[in-house]
Amino acid sequence: MKAKSIATLCTAVLLATGLTALPLQATAQSARPIIFEIEGKSEGNETVGYTLPEEKAAAGNAISLKVFLKSTYHYSLPVTVSMQADGHEYSWSQTAGTLKGYAYSAADAEEATEQTNLQWNKLGTLEIPYLFYGEIVLPFSALNYGAGAEISSVEAISLTATAAVNSNFASGDTWIVDGVSLYLFEANFATVEGGSVTIGEEIVDFTQLQPTALTHETSRGNCVGELQKATEEDVQVFRAFVNEYNSECEQMGDIKLIETFSLGSGFSSVGTERASAEFLKKFYRSGQIAGCEQVLEAGNGALAYHIDSGDYDAGKNSYAGLHFNFAKKEATDWSGAKGITVFVENTSSCLASFALEVFQYNLSTGLLEQYNLNDVGQKYKTAYAYNVETGEEFSYHTQTFLRVPANFKGWIRIPFSQYAAPAWSMAPAYGNEGVLDFDVNPVVKISMTRLFNVNLEMTLIIDNVGLYYSDFGVGSLFDDSVPSIRECVENGSVSV
Amino acid sequence: MKKIICVLFATAFAFSLTACNEPDPTPTPGGDGGTDETYESKLFDGMDAVFDESLGYYNEHPSVIQDGATRWLFYTRNTAKYEAKDSIAVRKGTFSSGTWTYGDPITCITPTGGKWDSASVYNADVVKGAFSYQGEDYSFLMAYSGSDRADRKDADIGFAVAKTPDSEWVKVGDEPIVTFTSSEWDSVGLTYYPGAIEPSLVSYDMQGKVYLFYEESEVFKSNYAYELDCSNLDSIVKGGRKIIERTGITDLGTSNPLLYGADYVYDSDSDFLFAIREGRTTATAEPKVADEVQVLRSSMDVLYTVDQGIAQGEPRVWWEKVGDTIDDEATADMSDPSKLFGYTRIFSPCIVGDAYGRMIEYGRMEVMFTTQANDGDPRLPADREDAYRFSQMIHTLEISY
Numbered sequence: 001m002k003a004k005s006i007a008t009l010c011t012a013v014l015l016a017t018g019l020t021a022l023p024l025q026a027t028a029q030s031a032r033p034i035i036f037e038i039e040g041k042s043e044g045n046e047t048v049g050y051t052l053p054e055e056k057a058a059a060g061n062a063i064s065l066k067v068f069l070k071s072t073y074h075y076s077l078p079v080t081v082s083m084q085a086d087g088h089e090y091s092w093s094q095t096a097g098t099l100k101g102y103a104y105s106a107a108d109a110e111e112a113t114e115q116t117n118l119q120w121n122k123l124g125t126l127e128i129p130y131l132f133y134g135e136i137v138l139p140f141s142a143l144n145y146g147a148g149a150e151i152s153s154v155e156a157i158s159l160t161a162t163a164a165v166n167s168n169f170a171s172g173d174t175w176i177v178d179g180v181s182l183y184l185f186e187a188n189f190a191t192v193e194g195g196s197v198t199i200g201e202e203i204v205d206f207t208q209l210q211p212t213a214l215t216h217e218t219s220r221g222n223c224v225g226e227l228q229k230a231t232e233e234d235v236q237v238f239r240a241f242v243n244e245y246n247s248e249c250e251q252m253g254d255i256k257l258i259e260t261f262s263l264g265s266g267f268s269s270v271g272t273e274r275a276s277a278e279f280l281k282k283f284y285r286s287g288q289i290a291g292c293e294q295v296l297e298a299g300n301g302a303l304a305y306h307i308d309s310g311d312y313d314a315g316k317n318s319y320a321g322l323h324f325n326f327a328k329k330e331a332t333d334w335s336g337a338k339g340i341t342v343f344v345e346n347t348s349s350c351l352a353s354f355a356l357e358v359f360q361y362n363l364s365t366g367l368l369e370q371y372n373l374n375d376v377g378q379k380y381k382t383a384y385a386y387n388v389e390t391g392e393e394f395s396y397h398t399q400t401f402l403r404v405p406a407n408f409k410g411w412i413r414i415p416f417s418q419y420a421a422p423a424w425s426m427a428p429a430y431g432n433e434g435v436l437d438f439d440v441n442p443v444v445k446i447s448m449t450r451l452f453n454v455n456l457e458m459t460l461i462i463d464n465v466g467l468y469y470s471d472f473g474v475g476s477l478f479d480d481s482v483p484s485i486r487e488c489v490e491n492g493s494v495s496v
Numbered sequence: 497m498k499k500i501i502c503v504l505f506a507t508a509f510a511f512s513l514t515a516c517n518e519p520d521p522t523p524t525p526g527g528d529g530g531t532d533e534t535y536e537s538k539l540f541d542g543m544d545a546v547f548d549e550s551l552g553y554y555n556e557h558p559s560v561i562q563d564g565a566t567r568w569l570f571y572t573r574n575t576a577k578y579e580a581k582d583s584i585a586v587r588k589g590t591f592s593s594g595t596w597t598y599g600d601p602i603t604c605i606t607p608t609g610g611k612w613d614s615a616s617v618y619n620a621d622v623v624k625g626a627f628s629y630q631g632e633d634y635s636f637l638m639a640y641s642g643s644d645r646a647d648r649k650d651a652d653i654g655f656a657v658a659k660t661p662d663s664e665w666v667k668v669g670d671e672p673i674v675t676f677t678s679s680e681w682d683s684v685g686l687t688y689y690p691g692a693i694e695p696s697l698v699s700y701d702m703q704g705k706v707y708l709f710y711e712e713s714e715v716f717k718s719n720y721a722y723e724l725d726c727s728n729l730d731s732i733v734k735g736g737r738k739i740i741e742r743t744g745i746t747d748l749g750t751s752n753p754l755l756y757g758a759d760y761v762y763d764s765d766s767d768f769l770f771a772i773r774e775g776r777t778t779a780t781a782e783p784k785v786a787d788e789v790q791v792l793r794s795s796m797d798v799l800y801t802v803d804q805g806i807a808q809g810e811p812r813v814w815w816e817k818v819g820d821t822i823d824d825e826a827t828a829d830m831s832d833p834s835k836l837f838g839y840t841r842i843f844s845p846c847i848v849g850d851a852y853g854r855m856i857e858y859g860r861m862e863v864m865f866t867t868q869a870n871d872g873d874p875r876l877p878a879d880r881e882d883a884y885r886f887s888q889m890i891h892t893l894e895i896s897y
Contacts, residue, residue, distance in 0.1 A: 338804040351681050351715065378811050379751060382739060384802065394737035395802075397718050406680035417807035436806045471804055477723045477735025478700055479800055484736070 031207030032230040033068070033238075034214065038161060038180040044220030048184070048227060049158030050204050050213065051084070058085075058151045059201035060189035061140050065159070068133040068183035068238055073284045075325055075359065075368055075444045076119070076127035077161060077180055081138055084156035090149060092138050093124040096366065099142070102197065103134035105246050107239035119366040125162055128182075129444070130325040131245045133238075135199070139192050154203060157187055158215075161225075179281055183230065183238060233274055240266030241278075241327075249330045254470035254492025255341055258331035259324065259446070261463060262301035286321035302463040305354065305448065307455040318452040325445050332361075332442035336496030337467035339415035345461040346404040352450075352458040353401035356465075358419065359445035360436060368445070369432040374400035375420040384413040384474060386485035393475040393485050401451060404460060411489060413468055469494045533577050536877065538887050539869040542827040542838035545889035546864065547587060547598040551877075552577035556888040557619040557844045558864040559696075559759065561661075563851040565591060568661040569598055569864075570638070571890060572618040575606065578886055582607060582648075584620040584640055586661050604665040605640065605656050612652050612672050613642025619844070621759065622661065623697035624851035626704050629657050629668055629729040636661055637726060639695035639708055642672065650678050651691035653710055657729065668729045674710060674722065681714050689713045696760045698853035703727065707799075707853075709740070709760045719755045721799050738799050744815030745792065747776035756786065759846040763855035768793040770818065770855060772845040772863055779841065782871040783884065788823040789845040789865050791895055792816060819895035822865060826893065839867040839891075848892075860896040867891060 036048050069077055082091040092099075097120050102112035112134045119127045128136070141148040161180055185207060189200035206214075211227035218225075230238070244264035250257045267275045283303075307320060326332055346352045357372040373381040380397040387393075388410040396403065402412065421434035446465060470492045476484040483492065536551035546569070549555055557572040567589030575581045585601040607614050620640035627634045634657035643651040652672030658665045676691035696709040704727025711719050719742070723735030745753035757774040770793045774786035794814040803812070820826065822845075824838035845865035850856050869876060869887035876883040 349680060380742065382741070382803075392734060392737065394720075395739040397716070397739050397742075403715070406677075415802060415804045415807075417803035417805060417811075419806075438806070472802065473736065473800065474738050474802075475723060475736025477725060477733060478705065 031205075032232070032235055033183045033185045034206040034209060034211055035070075035228045035230050035234060036159075036161065036180070036182045036184060036225060037228065038225035044218050045080075045160050045162055046216065046218045046223055046225045047158050047160040048225075049156060049215040049217070050187075050206075050209075051156040051215070052154065052204065055153040055155040056201075056203060057153045058140075058189060060191040060198070062190040062192045062197070063138045063140075063154075063157070063187055063203065064190040064197070064199055065136045065138065065157075065187045066134070066185040067128065067136065068185070068242065069128045069130060070181040070183060070238065070241060071179050071281045072128075072130055072181075072325075073179055074323075075361070076129045076132075077182065078121060078123070078125035078127050079162065079182075080125050080160040081136070082158045082160065083154055085149075085151045085154045087155075090143050090151075092126065092142055094120040094142065094145060095122050095124050096120055098366065099126060100137045100192075100197070101128075101132065101134050102137065103132060104242070107133070107242040117363070121366070123162075131241060131327070131329075133183075133242045133245075135190075135197075137190055137192060137197050141192075157203060159184070160219075179284055180225070181281070183234075233270060236270050237267075237274065237278060240264060240270060244327055245329050247328060247330075249328050251494050252464075252466070253489040254494055255464075255466040255468050255489065256331075256337070256494050257464050257466040258326055258328070259465040260301055261303040264327070282324050282327070284323050286323065287319055302461050304459050304461055305450065306459040307450055307452055307457065309456045312452045312456060314453070319449050320452060321447055321449045323445060323447045332444050334438035334443045334467055337416070337438065337469055338471070339413055339417075339468055340465070341411055341413045341468045342465050343411050343463040344404055345409040345463070346406060346458070347461060348458040349406045350458065351406055352404045352455055352460055353398075354404070354455075354460060355401045355447065355449040356414065357447040357449065358443050359447070360438075360441045361444045362433060363441050365431055365433065367431045369421060369434075370425050370447075371419040371421055371436060372400060373398065373402065373414070373418055373420075374422045376423050378418075378420070381414070381418040383418070384415075384472070384485060386411045386413075386489065391486070395474050401449070411485060413472070413485060468492075469496065538889055539873060539875055540835055541840075542824070542835045542867075543829045543891055543893075546596075546892050547890070549573075549601075550577065551883060552886045554886050554888040555890050556866040556868075558846045558866065558890045559621045560589075560846055560848045560864055561622055561624065561851045561853070562589075562848060562856060563624060563661075567591075567596060567598075567848070568622065569890075570604070570620045570622055570661075572620070573601060573603075574886065575603065578880065578882075580646065580885065582616045582618050584617055584638070584665075588662060602662050604638065604658070604661075605667060607642065608667065611670060612644060613640075613654060613667075614644045615646045616648045616651075617642045618648060619694060621696045621846075621853075623699050623706055623853045625699050625702060625706065625726070627657055627726050627729055629666065632659075632666075634659055634666075637697065637706065637729075638665060639673070639697050639710075641691070641693045641695060643691065649691060650676060650689055651693050652676055653692045653695045653708070655726070655729065673708070673724075673732065674712075676712060694757050694759075696758065696853075698760055698762050702852050707760075707762075709758065711754070711756070711758070716752055717754050717756075719758065741798055741812075741814045743811055744794070744813040745773075750776050755792075757789075757844050761847045761849035761853055761855050761861075762796065763793075763858055765855075765858050767796045769796050769798060770847060770861070771815075772847050772865075774843045774845065775821070777843075783841055783868050785841050785843040785868065787840055788821050788842055789863070790821040791818040791847070791861070791863065791897075793818050819897045822863070822893055822895075827867065827891065840870065841868045842866070843868075860894055862892055862894050864890055864892045 098117035101116040101118040103114040103116050104112045140151045143149040186205045187203040191198045243266045360369045362369050383398050384395045421432045425432035470488045471482045472485050472488045473482045538551045559570040569587045573585040575583045583606045584604045587598040589596045589598045620638050622638045636658045638656040641651040653674040654672040655668035656665045674692040678689040690713045692712050694711040698707045705725050708722040719740040722737045725733035747753045755771050755773045758771045761770050772791045775788040777786045792815045798814045828838035829835035848862040866888050869884045871884045
């Protein structure tokens with residue numbers, strides 16, 4: 001058993017959120033973790049557990065679980081952490097509020113310095129955010145729904161992943177693929193005192209174990225998940241994701257690119273086939289037709305989003321949903337931006353469309369809020385376009401589904417003023433407050449949804465999604481008091 | 497109280513006065529063929545037309561500019577009686593003794609065989625400025641709809657130029673300026689596409705820069721303002737093409753309000769953009785056109801404002817109604833017992849502006865519009881089932897606000 005060290009506590013100011021940072025000292029990074037992967041699970045939970053060779057006396061007042069969430073079917077992965085202690089089964093569960101997490105700022109960082117609030121959802125499970133790499137600190141005082149428990153020794157520890165989507169997301173989508181991949185590094189005792197956390201004695205070091213040392217169960221049906229020992233390539237992928245997540249967004253003129261549909265430079269050390277697979281895993285899908293899929297092609301750093309007539313069931317009002325979270329933490333900060341912009345090519349000679357929906361994570365309610373162009377109070381929404389091939393700039397009306405003119409290739413801008421919470425999401429069951437506030441709340445997810453019947457066999461090439469920061473006009477032939485879209489893209493700058 | 501005043505009752509303001517030519521019961525020169533034809537009266541259910549022409553000739557889509565003491569009334573007219581052969585014609589208006597009188601029609605343009613406008617040309621609008629084309633300087637620019645279909649569907653918009661309104665008009669290029677391709681919008685099998693229609697020109701600088709307003713029948717119809725520098729028509733500089741927001745426009749029974757069939761003028765004093773438009777039709781019998789027209793205005797900012805950033809609350813209401821709606825009641829002639837009901841088809845209006853597409857006088861305006869007989873009206877010739885298609889007339893009223 002390797003030795004443990006205790007970090008000196010300090011506080012730092014974090015990013016724009018203003019959260020305080022409590023550094024936790026990490027253990028060695030060279031060993032390979034256990035990867036818990038679930039593909040194609042539509043219902044039921046799956047649990048991975050570890051029973052200690054012998055019970056271990058509690059060396060602190062909390063457990064800290066070090067994980068990395070590489071992929072999930074939504075913004076986060078709902079999990080329940082449990083332990084067998086003093087002959088009893090304990091689980092951490094709350095239906096509101098947050099739990100402290102501490103993220104590492106790099107794959108080889110020795111301290112977890114960035115405090116992150118991990119949300120308890122209304123079903124009592126804890127949401128691990130997409131690409132979270134850090135320590136989940138679980139105080140014994142939070143056991144028994146906050147009543148706390150005196151723990152003297154621990155015998156086993158387990159983590160249950162919610163495989164079927166029924167979290168507190170403001171969406172009633174039916175998910176087709178879950179695609180969970182959770183890296184398990186270690187679990188340690190920790191001491192929480194006031195606002196400080198100290199990592200203590202090791203409970204289990206997953207990097208030193210083989211998958212056979214762990215149990216794997218499901219609450220319903222058969223287990224479809226797998227426990228794997230990370231390969232060297234898996235570790236390279238992990239390092240690439242984490243370092244990409246903590247790098248800055250690229251800029252282009254007055255645009256901050258929040259999704260380039262390209263893997264970062266860190267993936268250059270990963271094989272092409274694996275890198276391509278990782279790119280596609282980033283996207284998770286939904287739709288009202290079971291089995292419908294979009295054809296995704298990674299090429300030239302763009303996303304080909306195709307609607308295949310073979311998946312179309314005319315008997316249903318069908319749509320295809322393609323969703324993604326942000327590969328960079330900075331991409332979640334939308335403060336100061338004036339709108340969203342997307343570079344898109346409609347390869348067909350007919351109008352195509354897709355909904356570009358944004359999901360604000362409401363920090364006060366802990367709920368994900370959906371916003372789009374579907375607004376009963378304003379039927380027509382205005383989009384602004386710059387065709388890079390013809391040079392034409394124009395504004396036009398659109399509705400829920402953003403219209404992309406035939407053969408168009410270029411930038412489309414949508415001011416945030418055109419976004420609203422759809423009426424259904426304002427129902428108490430979903431809890432959308434309907435107020436965009438990017439100075440307070442991050443945006444964590446984007447959905448691109450397409451109707452089948454009007455998009456059959458049409459492909460959209462989506463190259464970049466970004467935020468723009470400048471006022472602009474539609475061309476500047478008559479009025480040059482504000483720059484044109486082209487001028488913004490070519491000569492603008494990102495200034496908050 | 498209605499503020500509409502039939503210009504039959506002349507006021508002291510010359511610009512607003514219009515005389516209605518008396519019908520000529522004798523055989524008249526008809527069409528461009530110069531053959532004598534028997535005059536047939538159109539159906540007058542209300543006020544007289546600004547000029548009279550025999551049934552069998554449609555007179556529709558007026559567009560009027562007043563250049564000094566002269567008016568030019570452009571409109572769509574068929575060149576042969578009871579034959580749907582489009583032309584854009586112009587009549588010169590002169591003011592005398594408190595009355596505007598419009599002269600004989602002069603054909604400006606007709607369809608060009610083998611081209612995009614090979615079957616129809618219609619709905620023109622003209623603006624004065626400084627334009628050059630193929631080494632010649634011109635002072636008047638016309639925008640018009642055209643199609644290679646006789647039913648005028650799938651229309652595009654093209655340009656023509658002339659040195660004076662009644663001189664030769666030269667079409668600009670072989671291709672339209674605004675192209676509409678129905679297949680680009682037809683993802684769900686729609687078959688009815690009017691196309692790019694209702695062009696309306698307003699000068700930006702009294703030189704070569706113009707706004708080209710038009711309506712486009714996309715999946716749902718939209719109004720656009722296209723910024724164009726036409727100083728050199730051999731190389732038109734295309735600026736922004738801007739959607740015209742439609743908040744404030746209301747039509748009963750539809751969630752798709754629009755500036756249907758609109759004509760625009762700009763008032764530089766107030767910085768208002770005025771538009772006269774058709775009310776959404778409720779007609780169930782042919783012709784299925786509007787039964788009223790109305791004037792609206794908006795701040796010119798409607799063309800330039802981009803609501804950036806997060807906005808909570810209701811969107812800005814851009815358009816407000818000006819004056820009274822012109823409907824059947826407004827078009828009745830109470831002095832004539834046979835004309836008390838007014839017209840039930842009132843459409844394709846225009847505002848009489850100056851030569852640059854600007855308001856002549858703030859506070860009141862003269863407007864013109866088209867009326868048409870209904871299919872099956874027993875007063876139409878019994879031996880011509882399609883007579884109503886050739887019954888359009890142009891009338892005028894003044895709106896004060």
